[in-house]
Every structure is written in C-alpha cells, then in structure tokens.
Amino acid sequence: MKTTLIISFCFFLMASVVSWADETCMSPYMAKIEGQEDFVYIWTLGVPGVGDEQDKLVTVDVNPESDHYGRVVASLSVGGRNEAHHTGFTDDRRFLWASGLDTSKIFIFDVYTDPAKPRLHKTIEDFVEKSGGVVGPHTNYALPGRIILTGLSNSEDGSGRTALVEYTNGGQYVATYWMPTDSDLQGAKKSGQFADGYGYDLRVLPRKNLMLTSSFTGFKNYMRELGSVMGDEEAMKAFGNTMVVWDLHAKQPKKVLDVPGAPLEIRCAWDKNHDYCFTSTALTSKVWLVYEDKEGDWQAKAVGDIGDASKIPLPVDISISKDDTRLWVNTWNDGMTRLFDVSDPFNARQIYEKKIGEQVNMVSQSWDGKRVYYTSSLLSKWDKQAPVGPDLQYFKGYNFDGQSLTPTFAIDFIAEGLGAPHQMRFGAYALHGVKAASR
Template identity: 30%
Template structure:
C-alpha cells in the first residue's frame, strides 16, 4: 500500500486521531418539521481563530421536502485500513450521506472541492432501498469492511418490520443487498456498530416505523413493546449469534458506542427509559469467554416535578424522566457523555474503569421543566435539551444539538422545541464541563429548521473505528 496516497484523515490508531489537527468545520443536518421547505445541510465554522467562528458559513438545501434528516455520516473512515479488497489509495473521507428518516431517500453530498459548499451528487430512492435490500426508514450509517452499512428501522413497506442493515457500494453508493444472511430472533432495529478485530457486529432496538412515527405510543411503552435487547452477529457472515435481553422494562436500547481500542471487547449502550421507575440507564457489554454479556453500569433517576409544568404525556407521573437519547465515548475511551434530553442535562463520566463509571462533569441547558438558558442569552429560556452529542477527536470540545425526532419533540415540548446548537469544553485528562459562551447558534440561525446531528470535518468520536492499537 502506498501510504502517500492515503487520506490524512484516516488514522491508523486512536492516538493518531487524537493528535491530528482540530476540526475547522462542523456539518449539521437540519429539517423542517412542517415539510413546507426542504431540509438542509448546514456548515458551521468552528475555528476559534476565524472571524466567523460559531456561524453558519455554508448551506445546502435538499431537492425534496419531508425527508426529516436525522443521522448521517461519511462515506469512509479509518476502518478503511481493514477493508479487504478495497484499497485505501484514492479512497477519501469526502462524501456525506444524508438519510431521510421519513422519506427513506438517501442524498449524497460531495464536500470537495469547497468543504463549505457541499454539492448534491447522488440520490438513492426509497424504491431502490426497498427493492434491493428490503428495507425502509434509513437511520444510521458507518463505513464498513465490504461497503457502507446503513441501519434501517423498517421493512420494504415503510411501516412494519423487520428492520435491518442495507449494504451500499463504497464507490457508487448503489444499494447492493441486505446484510443479514440469518437474522435469528432479531426484528426491531436501531443502531449498528462493531468490534472489527473481533469479527463482531452489534445492533440495538428502538421500534418499527409505525411504533415511532407519531411519538411514543403509551400503550406500547407500558406494555414493554419497544426494543430491550442487544444482538451480536458474525460480521463477515451476517449471521446472528446471540441475543442479550436487558429486561423488558428497559425500553428503547438506542445508541451503541464500542471501545475505540481495537483490541478491547466492551462498549456502552444507552437505554431511554425504565417503565418501572422512569429512570434511564447505560449498559456495558463485554465478551465473557465465547459469549457476550451486558450489565447496567449507570442509572439516572427521574426528577420530581410539578404536574402543571409537564406535557400531557408526563402529567400522570409527576416527574421528568431523564430520557437518555444519545451517548458518546471519547476517542481515548476515557470519558462517556450521556444526553438527558428530558431533564436538560449532559453528564460526563470517567470510564477509565468501564465497569465502574464515575461522574466527572455536568451541564444543564433547556429541559422539559428547567428551560435553562445559554449563558450567552440568559433571558432566553431554552426548550429541548442536550440531545445529539459529538466529541472532537482530541476530546476537548463537545457539540450539542437539541432536537430528537419531530413528533417526539412535539410530544415532550408541545409549546415548541426551537432549534439550537451549543459547544462545551473539557479537560481531556481531568474532566469537567464548561459552556463555551462565545458559541451558540439558535432560532433563525437555522432558517426555521430544527437541528439534529453534527459531524466534524476530519472525523469525530463516533465516526471511526480503528484497526491498530495505540493511545
């Protein structure tokens, strides 16, 4: 392999990623809840030396309406070093793939030659996804060993299950096939990640499109019908190996964050809510001999609240559930960030010992009851809360956005969720969180759209998996 031709944002080890130059741009997907205007990809200047730091410097609108952009990702990452039969020479972290969670369309944007002005180069239709892979409602994607892996919530009809993973061609982005060859008991889908060196893929569970489309369905939640298990697979063969049930009351097992150390065999999964006590939790999975197991390592209790301040869905309970909707693990595997979208808190845990996390920092912004303002606008109560969280490769900067999913926003923040993006800073060795008072996008900064996920130029803590050890 001629390493001179390898994209410099492909990092052989976590240590290389940490030492790389910091991001100067962030990409943010935004969506119009009313579907009256196109969703858009916003480009935010994150360079502290720039006069435009904290401002939107690029804006690319989709050619369609009603897509509801949600999660998105790069066409390639550091896992390219392990792509059998696909050379890293010429492969670049260049294209951003934007799935529409409601439309099932997938739009591909080229960030070259001007990273501030992404250009639409390809659209993969819902029909192509359904016909070639049998799936709909694309949610999360990662660059994988034999293609781009796209997890999908629904089957071809767009409403029911099973959900699963579609494989896209690395170069053309055409839908190639469904990834699974034997799905075993798996029916519900959400996230998918892996331990490359262990030949293991992990998936989590939310619900079918009809279960999540219009908000939480109380009857399904109280009957424990949403996802509550992890699934472990043979990555090379697409075969289901093991189901690990976290308990029926542990409803909605969402984000997966495997250790970045390619030789480690553990990771974290976030659970939105327990139907026993409205708490949220984080679980650690790990290999135990030739089996996988999972244990709860963090419990975050609900907070009592005046029923008059609560949305209708929560009034009977007299409490605000944390609603852990995202988690993120720093590239050095040192700190875990946990978004409590309901209470408006971002928690930071020292997970140097992944079996015994220790809280190291906390910041509150927004919240169903708290409505904590940003320091830059102390008279502006914030709706929503820390939701999607992204961490810079060097572990010093944390970016937050506040929208979960359109119908869920409306259910828990019925007077409006607004739109905002904030930045926190931390000491990557000691921890602790501080709000960057000079970085705050909100309201019309996003041109009437809601802000969802953030991706950082050159990669971030949840973009890449690594092939070689080293910290």
Template identity: 30%
Template sequence: MSETSGAPGTMDPTFYRTPAEAIGAPTEQLAYVVAFDRAAERHDALTVVDVDEASDTYGRVVGWADLPTTGDELHHFGWNACSSALKHEGHDMGDDGLQRRFLLLPGLRSSRIHVYDTRPDPRAPHLHKTIEPEELAAKAGYSRPHTLHCGPDGVFLTCLGSGNGNGDGPGGIALLDHTTFDVLRAWETDRGDQYLAYDAWWHLNQNTLISSEWGTPSMIEDGLVPDLLLGGKYGHRLHFWDLATGRNLQTVDLGVENQMVLELRPSHDPEATWGFVGVVVSTADLSASVWRWHRDGGEWAVDKVITIPAEPADAADLPPALQPFGAVPPLVTDIDLSVDDRMLYVSCWGTGELKQFDVSDPAHPREVGSVHLGGIVRRTAHPAAPGEPLAGGPQMVEVSRDGRRIFVTNSLYGAWDDQFFPAGVGSWMAKLDTDPAAGGLRIDERFFPHGDDWRGLRPHQVRLQGGDASSDSYCYR
C-alpha cells in the same frame, strides 16, 4: 481483510491508523449539521458551522445546502469512508484516491438518501447522488434508513422498517457499494428472531457486529405510544453478529422494563472487547441507564453500569404525556465515547443535562462533569442569552478527536419533540470545553447558533471535519 492504501500519495490524511494518531491530528475547523423542517414544507438542509476558534465567523452557520426534496426529516448521517478503510478492501475513488469526502444523508421519513460531496469547497457541499426509496426497498428489502458506518463489504445502513410499505418490520441493515453508493443487498443472512432495529457498530478485529433496537416506523413516527411503552413493546435487546457472514450469534435481553436500547459506542481500542449502550427509560421508575457489553468467556455479557433517576416535578409544569407520573424522566437519547476511551458523555434530553463520566474502568464509571441547558421543566438558558429560556435539551452529542470539545444539538425527532415540548422545541447548538484527562464541563459563551440562525429548521446530528469520536473505528494500536 487486508490493508489498502489507495492511489500512491493520495491517501486522505484524515484516516488514522490508531486512536492516538487521531487524537494528535489537527483540530477540526468545520462542523456539518443536518437540519429539518418539522412541517415538511421547506427543504431540509445540510449546513456548515465554523468551529475554528480563531475565525471571525466562529460559531456561525457559514454554509447551507438545501435538499431538492421536502419531507425527508434528516436525522443521522455519516461519511463514505473512515479510518477503518485502512484495513478493508473495496474502495476505488480513481485518480483522487480514497477520501473522507462524501456525506450520506438518510431521510428518516422519506426513506430517500442524498449523497453530498464536500469537495472542492468544504463550506459549499453539493448534491452528488440521490438514492430513491424504491431502490432501497427492492434491493435490500428495507425502509426508513437511520444510521450508517463505512465498513467491510460496503457502507452499512441500519433501517427501522421493511420495504413492504406497511410501516412495520423487520428492520435491519442494508449494504451500499463503497464507491457508487448503489444499494447492494440486505446484510443479514440469518437474523434469528431479531425484528426491531436502530444502531449497529462493531469490533472489527473480533469479527463482531452489535445491533440495538428502537421500534418500527408505525411505533415511532407519531410520537411515543404510551400503551406500547407500558406494554414493553419497544426494543429492549442487544444482538451480536458474525461480521463476516451476517449471522446472528447471540441475543441479550436487558429486561422488558428497559425500553428503547439505542446508541452503541464500542471501545476505540481495536483489541478491546467492550462498549456502552444507552437505554432511554425504565418503565419501573422512569430512570434511564447505560449498560456495558463485554466478553465473558466465549459469550457476550451485558450489565448496567449507570442509572440516572427521574426528577420529581409539579404536574402543571409537565406535558400531558408526563403529567400522570409527576416526574421528569432523564430520557437518555444519545451517548458518546471519547477516542481515548476515557470519557463517556450521556445526553439527558428530558432533564436538560449533559453528564460526563470517567470510564477508565469501564465496569465502574465515575461522574466528573455536568451542565444543564434546556429541559422539560428547568428550561436552563445559555449564558450567551441568559434571558432566553431554552426548550429541548442536549440531545445529539459529538466529541472532537482530541476529546477537548463537545458539541450538542437540541432536537430529537419531530413528533417526539412536539410531544415533550408542546410549546415548541426551538433550534439551537452549543459547544462545551473539557479537560480530557481530568474532566469537568464548561459552556463556551462564544458559540451558540440558535433561533433564526437555523432559518426555522431544527438542527440534529453533527459530523466534524476530519472525523470525530462516533464515526471512526480503528484497526491498529
């Protein structure tokens, strides 16, 4: 890899050589949020929310782009390029230079990918290209695209299923061209016994990619399957790969009871060799957990550093899936690490809590903040609408580059929403403020797009204008 600079004078100013430069950059003014129709009757949408605190439309949805298709179920999405592009080749954006400009929106149910252009008006993104599921299956052998990151050799797109159309695996990573977004190939050259897929991230300077596991499409699309959960069939391993060659070098099993090893958050410090991964539930006691991976000599080691216990509850207050257990599992469905690698945020979707941990010592996290919103039993209201009990809970979480603002949305995945919140999960987004050094969480009472603001759709992931804590990797200190 070598440093590249695009056309002279046209390098996007939102590419930052170091985490410190990103932290000191101008504050984002817009958030892009994907929202989906559970019934698959209306069009999913890429929406734009005003997050400029000095704006007259602060906290409101100010842009809306309907997809041309239905039934996509937008889930995770990402930028065509990020700060890591300063070190890897292959981008060619012509006279405009290399820019963080296009948003790629995978449809988790349709296997279709829509590419939206945020220029010239960032409040009015427009469709640039559509990648059909047939291309993804034919060229990469995959379906059900989930998460993407810009990296060396192209855009890395993790997929839950194979391209054979039977709802099974193996899942893995498709590689897309940086510029045209054409599907190039499957990234893996030797997967070993890796079969389940979910997230993928990397330590660029260590030539290491890490991948995690959820389940195949047939295991997730109709909700959590109790027999599979209790049988230890969902993902419980991490895989470590040679980033340059696509070879699986090492697999670490977290234990069959630790089901659904999901979000990966590597350290932003390009010379560090550690990161965190969240585990949704333990079949031993319904707890959730966060684990740290790190170098141990020439191998990678993984150890549990946070355990969050289940909370006892009256069976009458629980959905049918949880009534036999008499407890609410935290259900850690997302985590996010601040750009300075100091604060880790953990979404406990089941109990309706967002936890904040000081991870200055990654081996010994220390809880420094917590807020409640929603929850299976609590239904904690937002202070802006104290008379409206909330369903769902903090689910997807995104942190601003300077670590001062945290955004959460409440929907997990359509079938799972319905299973854990059978009376309806609702639609809402919230913002919290914090001191990035000392911690502590405060709900912003001015910011609460909810209900009709989302036109009946469910908001899911957030991307911040100019980058955020979970979409950039850095190559320099």
C-alpha cells in the same frame, strides 16, 4: 493551514494516538481529523413555518481562526421533508450520506470538492424497493469501500422488524441482512427472552470481528406524536429489547442479547485490550455494557443508572473518550448532558452534569475532547414546541477543560430560519488537500 490531521485507520489510532472523540465514535475504517475541525455539517429537519420548511444540510464554520467562526456558512435544502436523522461519511470521507426516516430517501453529499459548501451528489430514492422492504435508513456506517445502513422498520407492517442494508460507496445496492427473530434466528443463539428483530445503531470492533447492532422502534411509533405513543400501552410494548452480535466478515448474526428498554447509540472502546462497547437504554435509563467474557463469549450487563428513571430523562446520544475512561450521555427530556466515569466499565458513575437547553439530543466532540458540540432535535413528532426561544432548537459549542463545559457560541436554528438540527459530522480542508479560502 494549521489544521493537523491524520488520514489513517482507527486500528492504528486505537493504540498509537491518545484521543477523545466523536471522531472516534465513527467508523474505524475512516480518515480522521486529529486537530482543529473547520466545519460541522448538521443534518437538519425542515419545520413547517420555518424558513423554506425543507430538510437541509447546514454547514457551520467552527474554526476559531476564521472570520466566520460560529456562523452558518452554507445551507443546502434537499426539497421537502424526509425526517432527516442520521448521517455518515464514506471511508475516504469524500461523501456524506444523510438519510430520512420518513421517506427512506438517502442523500449523498460531496464534501470534498469544497468543504465549506457541500453539494448534493446523488439521491437514492428506491431504498425500500431495492432492500426488499426495509424502511427508515438510520445509521450510515463506513466499511471498506462500502456503506452499511441500519433500518428502523419495514414496509409490510411498519413495526420495528427490520434489516441491515449494504451499498457500495457509489450508491449501488449490495445486500440486505434481516435481523434475527424468534421465527428465524438465522443460526444466531437467543440468549434471553427476546429476539425481536428490531434495529437502530451499528458499530464494529474489527480486531474481534464484531459487528454490534441495537434496537429502537418501528415507523408506526417514531412517526407518531410522543404523547400518543406513551399513552398507548400496546405501542409502548413495541420498542426494542435486544442487541445482536454479528460476525462482521460473514455478516451473519451470532447471538441475540437481552438489553431491555430500547438500546440506542453504540460506542465501542478503543484500547486494544478493551473488548467492550457501551449503549444507553432510552426507556429504562441505564448504561449497558456489551463485553467479551473470559470464554470469548459476548455478554450484556447494566452497569449504571442515568438520572432518575421515574422522571423519564430519556437518554439519547452518547460519546466515549479516547482513553475509554469517560462517557458523555445526553438526556433529551431534561436537556442535560452528563459525564460518566467509565474507567471501570462495570461501574459507570456520573461525575458532572450541565443543562444544555430545553431538550438535547446529539453530542459530538473533537478529536482532543476540548470542543464539545450539541444539537437539540430528536424526531419531528417528538420534539418540544415550547418555550420558543434560543434553547429550543439550537446548535451550541462548548470548550471542555476536563472538568466543566464553557459555552463558546450558539445558533438558534428557528430564528435563523433553518429548522430542527440533528446529527453533526466534522469537516476539514486538510482532509481533502484543499486550502482554506481567505479568512
């Protein structure tokens, strides 16, 4: 077993290990894969007319030493479609939480008993009831011994007003923390025009006791055809314009920042002296920096343009490098991945781009940054339907030499009867002390 790994905490990795990373885009409380990942687990939307039409967790073998390299080795359907979207491991990396934006169900997969063949461990079906009306569990983020989820909406009006919801690793509901709004700031300081109460992603900087959230849109928009939403002036007003600075330990909102245009994924820097995080705004097509100023106050600033905003490239997933100098930014509408130089975090400059497919959403890279993976799907009602072919709904692997991407394998998820692939997470035998099966 040549896989090397480090089971540690990113606090130490921040300064002691030089690393790239989608591994480092996850919770700093989590065990990490330092070497070659064995598997990528892909939470996949069921598509009518494709295979069994159900949402499923697809496992692809990505170890070049394997006889099954670049091939699907397991597919576990969960029964029906739930708007499969994001996933996240528990801090011990034994379980993968995968949530559905439509049904608000959460599927907890055991990925340690047999890393090559995850099994469904538990399904949480009462998320809305338990949380007091939160709808659309999105980010599944590991904290010590527990998972905190962001919601996208609520059961009362289907708007973007939502909350954070905490569970134990075992799947027991713990608490709900509603996002601050104009009518109830909960002690937070409103720093600009907005306090919309919307949610999307969540990341933490433990060394600064920072928890940071972003904002998207509610059920009424994300479960509606994209063209219909964009043609509706009122609907287009119902997108998030805020990020919220929280006290991580107390789970209390401290400050609401204006970040107009739907700030989505959040990626925080790793260097112990880099007290900042990046996001991208889907509607205004910019890179934003949230940083701690000299007075110790958190601020937000637009620091770069992503493509031509007038052409609506629609930035989606981002991924920061180990040394905080590079940021991958995917633009879904034109299918491009773009590499930004963020050595100066206040001046993000695009230095490379490559077309990945007809549409591209998620990007994940290995710990060393030498392998980069992409999936295509955004939302069931927003995904493109044509041209049908291998570049429409796919999982693709690339090698990255620091300058350019070279394709290594691709899987057409429609041709394989799987569906529309969304978020990727890495697995490794060595994480769980399991020997690889015969190659």
